Amino acid sequence: MTEGAVEAEVGRARLRKEDARLLTGQTNWTDNIQAAGMLHLAILRSPMAHARLERVDVSPARELPGVVAAFTGSDLAEGMGSLPCAWPVTEDMVHPDHPPLAVDEVRHAGDPVAVVVARDRYAAADALEAVEVEYEPLPAVLDLEAALAEDAPLVHADKGTNRCYDWPLRAGEDYAAVRERAEVVLKRRYHQQRLIANAMEPRAVVVTPLAASGEYTVYSATQIPHILRVMLAMVTGIPEHKLRVVAPDVGGGFGSKLQVYGEEAIALAVARRLGRPVKWTESRSEGYLATHHGRGMIQDVEIAADRDGRLRGLKVDLLADMGAYLMLVTPGVPILGAFMYPAIYKMDSYEFRCTGVFTTRTPTDAYRGAGRPEATYAIERIMDELAAELGMDPVELRRRNWIRHEEFPYDSIAGLTYDSGNYEAATDKALALFGYDELREEQRKRDERGDTVRLGIGVSTYTEMCGLAPSRVLRDLRYAAGGWEAASIRMLPTGKVEVVTGTSPHGQGHVTSWSQIAADVLGVPFEDVEVVHGDTRAAPQGMDTYGSRSLVVGGAAVHHAARKVVDKARKVAAHLLEASERDLEFTGGVFSVKGSPEARKTIQEVAFEAFTSHDLPDGMEPTINAGHVLDPENFSYPHGTHLCAVEVDTETGMTRIRSYVCVDDVGRVVNPMIVEGQVHGGLAQGIAQALYEEAVYDDDGNLLSGTMADYLVPSAVDLPDFVTDRTETPAESNPLGVKGVGEAGTIASTPAVVGAVVDALRPLGVTDVPMPCTPERVWRAIHGEEDPA
């Protein structure tokens, strides 16, 4: 090892350690797992949105060759609790039971009714056909407003209401008074359509039991092996220490695998009952019904301002579609958004209320951004409306209202402390890259000559709260768990390093980034670090991966743990070099005595000394391994400016993205290549909400967009090249200065794209196009026709 100039790992575009296996097919997806004697589960699902189960008879299925067992909800009810909701957002929230397998009633198309167990997946699929079910139809509940009426049919009759909760937030001056004084008041209604996450790997679960000792290993395509272990212990009554949960290779999640699913509990129950390993893998179409959806809200937004553009107040009323049941964080998703409607803007008053509503649809829950994309969409869209009303450039309106960089740290009106940011810098950079003035000029010229293909420009100056989260804040929000993250570092005798993390990556590249963080602090080669994750036995403590938290909390925990290792190693090195700790320098993995550089010990040598423990300082515990559990003091607040230019063909309604520029400030960057990749993927999903995707139900509650052939996941031809850049204002809340990047692109892009579409059409009298802005909807908006949906 050379001393002196050591290239820092953090900040380098290291190629990923994860890739080798993925590029050669040496993968370990849950569905790949085979075990001796393994049986396959298939689940019969309700074809109806709402019905009483008059009769479920699985006995004909049991007669079929290859079928080992079949169970109804009643058969499995013993020892099976309700699926958990960890976020009762109010004290009086209505919280219905959620049996993993329906017992008397089904409440959405896809609600599980029976499970069959067979020798292979084909025999299991055949057996589903033999199950006999009589359904007594009940009314579907689909319209969020109608569902709240006095005489509305009920999703959960025993609860007497479809209203799940009311959650208010009031901040600053009295809104009514502010509104009264304001010179301009605008009110808009926006619809957040339901979305389906479409992680490319469908969900799957394998359970291998060890009957003699009552131990179970659950392999699941999950983002949250640690939370899942706790929750499955609670649901099934199997003692937690007898459960091991493994998230093997997981092919994307985007929130959809941040869940405790009925199928996980069912597979565990069946494996327990039969004493045999079992596997369940969803088909894509099955997943569309059974994997939770995202978004699903009606947003009534009112903004009050002065004629010079200064914001005075904001009022938000949400109706949030819970779907049929409350899943892990269903009620909390809109609440995560509650704090973000004021965004980067200063105002005198903010009033928010969210009403959660039960419907007979697949439950909603977290989807990339979870509450914050919805908030960002609403505020950025109504800012555009205000700019149009005032005859002001939308960027200028934002500039007049945003928090200036010298005002940080800034206490937002919603009660958050934004630690750092520089909206001016990001916006100026984005405008220059985009060629904003030139595009506005072109837009004016095309408008003048009556071009039927119109140019539109959209802007989004977003921020978000991520890095979930300070545990005390979570307590105040009535979330049932903490927000800490754990890391530990094992210095192996041969000088190699194992980093054990509680985060659970599924595409984010934690193995690579965590190696960079550890290598820097320890002064060891990047290649000498391995990262262990996703197995409650190997990485026993963790809070898993969601909410752009992994780097901010988990990566920072790795940094802290590595610092502790160095502190311990310093004691050993000082002892061996017969020097005082104060006189030691540590650079590039080498301890040396100041002034006598020949007196040196590498951290690898120290690791070996700790292994033999032949000559440690008196009283020292014989290890330099260390762990750290980090509870963050604050959220982190990435921000940035996204600009989108679209061309809208007024004759066909077709929208084409002509250019997309984003400048994101995600703080300090560990691996710029990975960060750029995260931004690209986030943009793709945000653009998909704007232009392509929607989970559509008919009036009976059937999911019409029920297959991948009916739900438009964009392909390479549907998306443009993106121009991405960054500004770097370090976060103050963690030693790495990082802010998180997983959700930024999704949060920012949707309003930029829809804003651009509306901007293109505004001279034609259009003020809104409902999402997704399909050619039909654009055409209807141009022609003043009401949207039939």
Added chain:
Amino acid sequence: MTRISVKVDGTTYEDEVEPRLLLVHHLRDRLGLTGTPVGCDTSNCGACTVDLDGVSVKSCSVLAVQADGCAVTTVQGLSTDGEWTGLQKAFHERHALQCGYCTPGMLMAARDLLKENPRPTADEVRHALEGNLCRCTGYQNIVRAVLAAASDEEVRT
């Protein structure tokens, strides 16, 4: 049951299969070749793309019996003696994968494109990969990777 003989990545396998067995399930469940994943049930996603006698197919849309007497190349058969193909290297170097679930299909579809069209434009790459969905990357780095592999004189596929 039907007796079939399929050569996969250089090895010939003889098996008795149900006529309805999909090729992808034959590969995964019978032969244990799990490098080829399944991403949908409507042949939209392309994750299961393999090469069947020189033709790119979605192995969820081919019956195992249809592959009788054929040679199949999967992602597991791309590299030789541990040496990656140009496409595999380019995907690595251009960060063209995140979760990696679509990657086997992307590699196989891109390989098929470069056989047909060794010097594609970015637009041609996007159209050639239209039947392969990726949820992580936004496609930009996949397109870059395929273009980079195409411009590499030494190993084009």
